[in-house]
Amino acid sequence: MLASSASRVGTLAVVGILALAGCSQETPRAVAVLDTPLPDIATSVLEQRGTIVQSTPVEGLDPAIADKLGEARTIVYRSVSAYDGQASEVASTVYRPRGDAPAGGWPVISYGHPTTGLGQDCGPSLSPDLRGYAPTLAAIAEAGFVVTMTDFQGLGWPGEHPYLEPRTAGFNMIDAVRAARNQYPDTSDKWMAVGGSQGGQASWAANEYSADYGSGLNLVGSVSTSPAVDITGFAEGARDETLTGAQTAFMPLIIDGLSVVHPDLEQNDYLRGAAAGELTGLTSCALPDTEKAALSTQLDASQVQPASDEATDRLTEWLTEASLPQRRAPAPMLVINGSDDELILPAWVSKAVDAGCRIGDRIVHREMAGQGHADADAGDEMYQWMLERFSGKDAPNECP
Structure with a gap:
């Protein structure tokens, strides 16, 4: 999965990452209509998104990881439960790069982790190694990004976890960026959603809801690996x-x-x-x-x-109701899955990609031969695609 390959970020992202341009937008072609609205959310709740409730340094961090970072913090921030429109509090971990921010601020990656469990004790932020994801986040920070990984609502902090409810998870990823920017004012508004499995569904949803729920931020693209997108086949x-x-x-x-x-x-x-x-x-x-x-x-x-x-x-x-797509994604998408995935079947991912193409999404889809659910990896192509989105290069679109 993403954790197995993220160390390549350091070799690819460090070149040219500090001179960032805006994300170009293509004129959408005539497409089918699919536009799930935002839930009813009170103005007072919307105004609090990303507000920091608690912020503490990460304790017990591996010295080898700590040496790569400027700072590592555990943050509790305000977000929204999409299924009822109510305010929520969510835990996350934020790694800041060493040194001074570049002109325009540090770019941000919001990272969505795969399934860890459903209990409050399953939040990655509760352990210094982030349930094994600390090296991945450290590699991203070392490459010049502020990286934030939300636990998702109900994990790591009191609340109920609506597992695979995509809008809530997408909102959590978006608001984690807001919280990171509140913690570090020298952070850019340019960000990317990246995730695997449960986090792959969340990063896709974050893209779809970035234009309205994510207002005030500049999403340049999303990467979804082994995403739990169309899950109707479970029934x-x-x-x-x-x-x-x-x-x-x-x-x-x-x-x-x-x-x-x-x-x-x-x-x-x-x-x-x-x-x-x-x-x-x-x-x-x-x-x-x-x-x-x-x-x-x-x-x-x-x-x-x-x-x-x-x-x-x-x-x-x-x-x-829990499947994607639900609306057109404003930013380009990279979708990666394995041909041998026995959890989220390749046909399910292809069905979601085809539906996204029909409503006007800009998608590059890679089904990797011989790879499964946990090891799907498009290699250097993924990191090159990420770099190009941050640099403002026009996104390829492989939809028919």
């Missing part, structure tokens, strides 16, 4: 008991996340056996990874099969 697969082992293991998390957005969801319509009885262990981060993996092996397709056709229909509706 049909659960009904027909055709889910892969990886998908079966994720169904308890999907159902638990949906219950936050849809409190009328009846858990016993979708989970039984170990999938229901071990739900806390499967979704929290209290257990070691080896024990969680052992719990997952107890699951089978019958334990996550909807109890009726009506339950399947409701699940399909809810997953459709």
